[in-house]
Amino acid sequence: MKYKAKESYAKLSLDKTYYNMGSPAKHENLLKGQWVEITSPPESLLKHLQLEEKITRKKGNK
Amino acid sequence: MAFETNFQPRSGITLHHGTEITLGTATLTGGGWNTYQVTDFSFSHASAPLEIAPQRTALLGQLENQGVHRPDTQMYEASVTMRGTAKALLACGLNMWSDGITASELKPSSTSGSLKHAASNTSGHTLLFEGGGSDATNSSVLMWGCFLTNLTIKQDIGANAGELTIEATYTTAYKPIESALVATSPTLDTGAPFNILSLSSDNPSIAAQPLFAHSWEISVSRSLERVGCSEYTNHTPFGYVQTSPYEVTGSVVCKRDDSIEDIGASFNSNTAVAFSVTDGTLTVSCPDIMIDNSQPDAGSGYAMQTIPFRAFAASATAVILSIAAS
Numbered sequence: 001m002k003y004k005a006k007e008s009y010a011k012l013s014l015d016k017t018y019y020n021m022g023s024p025a026k027h028e029n030l031l032k033g034q035w036v037e038i039t040s041p042p043e044s045l046l047k048h049l050q051l052e053e054k055i056t057r058k059k060g061n062k
Numbered sequence: 063m064a065f066e067t068n069f070q071p072r073s074g075i076t077l078h079h080g081t082e083i084t085l086g087t088a089t090l091t092g093g094g095w096n097t098y099q100v101t102d103f104s105f106s107h108a109s110a111p112l113e114i115a116p117q118r119t120a121l122l123g124q125l126e127n128q129g130v131h132r133p134d135t136q137m138y139e140a141s142v143t144m145r146g147t148a149k150a151l152l153a154c155g156l157n158m159w160s161d162g163i164t165a166s167e168l169k170p171s172s173t174s175g176s177l178k179h180a181a182s183n184t185s186g187h188t189l190l191f192e193g194g195g196s197d198a199t200n201s202s203v204l205m206w207g208c209f210l211t212n213l214t215i216k217q218d219i220g221a222n223a224g225e226l227t228i229e230a231t232y233t234t235a236y237k238p239i240e241s242a243l244v245a246t247s248p249t250l251d252t253g254a255p256f257n258i259l260s261l262s263s264d265n266p267s268i269a270a271q272p273l274f275a276h277s278w279e280i281s282v283s284r285s286l287e288r289v290g291c292s293e294y295t296n297h298t299p300f301g302y303v304q305t306s307p308y309e310v311t312g313s314v315v316c317k318r319d320d321s322i323e324d325i326g327a328s329f330n331s332n333t334a335v336a337f338s339v340t341d342g343t344l345t346v347s348c349p350d351i352m353i354d355n356s357q358p359d360a361g362s363g364y365a366m367q368t369i370p371f372r373a374f375a376a377s378a379t380a381v382i383l384s385i386a387a388s
Contacts, residue, residue: 022152022162024175024184034379039164039386 080188088206134291146226216279235288266339
């Protein structure tokens with residue numbers, strides 16, 4: 001699933017971000033405002049991340 | 063003087079991977095240590111090539127003062143083969159392209175972080191070969207500031223009981239030392255290695271066509287060069303520079319059947335297609351590969367096809383290689 005950082009993510013201390021959790025690359029990309037593929041974010045970060053919503057169209061709607 | 067009595071049984075050497083925080087600072091005794099399921103390894107000693115100064119005229123013998131060791135230009139290597147578990151795979155992703163969280167993605171913008179000596183860097187690894195020291199008391203070999211320059215992951219139905227195998231080549235410009243350091247409370251990797259016999263049906267695939275594969279592999283390589291030498295006691299480098307792009311190549315060896323015909327158009331038409339292999343818990347995918355001179359091989363009981371490929375990114379922000387492992 002893809003996640004984007006909320007504003008609160010940037011305010012976290014480095015040791016509570018992906019920088020120190022094993023992915024400096026995800027950390028950098030989140031700070032750049034990019035959507036990042038993360039299989040299962042830790043509980044502590046979930047509230048600082050925004051899940052990409054799938055856009056589903058109803059039948060007949062184009 | 064008598065022979066020294068100590069020796070190093072191979073089975074007595076344990077490799078621990080230490081997580082680093084600062085480039086050039088080795089993991090300490092109580093630092094974060096991981097012990098992956100290593101099956102083979104090699105490491106370096108603090109040795110340096112000998113350079114010979116110009117020969118004086120009127121002398122045909124070389125003088126001792128012509129010999130100069132060059133540890134200031136030396137790079138040291140360690141090769142490690144591991145059973146392919148999720149933790150080991152992601153540790154390699156962290157070290158090589160700074161992404162150790164599933165799904166670990168290599169993109170054109172990927173780096174190993176700042177490669178300047180003393181800069182903050184959480185991607186580097188310290189390799190501690192406990193029991194590998196030649197000294198009777200400093201019985202470990204410590205290599206730090208290690209980064210992968212080559213990583214191969216592969217599965218073969220006829221080798222290693224089908225297990226995913228990781229072959230990793232680390233390089234460092236920091237001079238290895240023999241040390242009494244031991245890893246305190248290392249985290250043992252007890253995960254089960256992924257196995258080709260557990261692949262989901264219709265896997266692997268190229269261009270969504272299922273291939274009955276005997277083996278597949280993907281390699282990522284890049285070059286690192288040391289930047290000079292900031293002092294001449296420990297020969298500490300100023301850092302590293304990456305002198306090549308990440309090059310991702312791979313191959314699939316599979317049964318030659320109708321799937322080959324179905325993907326045949328991509329063999330020679332400048333067309334990129336997708337490669338994917340999954341068993342449900344491991345997914346390795348390259349969304350954009352170009353096939354590089356695929357040929358049949360009819361040398362065994364039934365005809366096979368070898369499909370070499372190179373992976374690219376569709377754009378500057380797209381994924382070259384993704385490894386999702388849990």
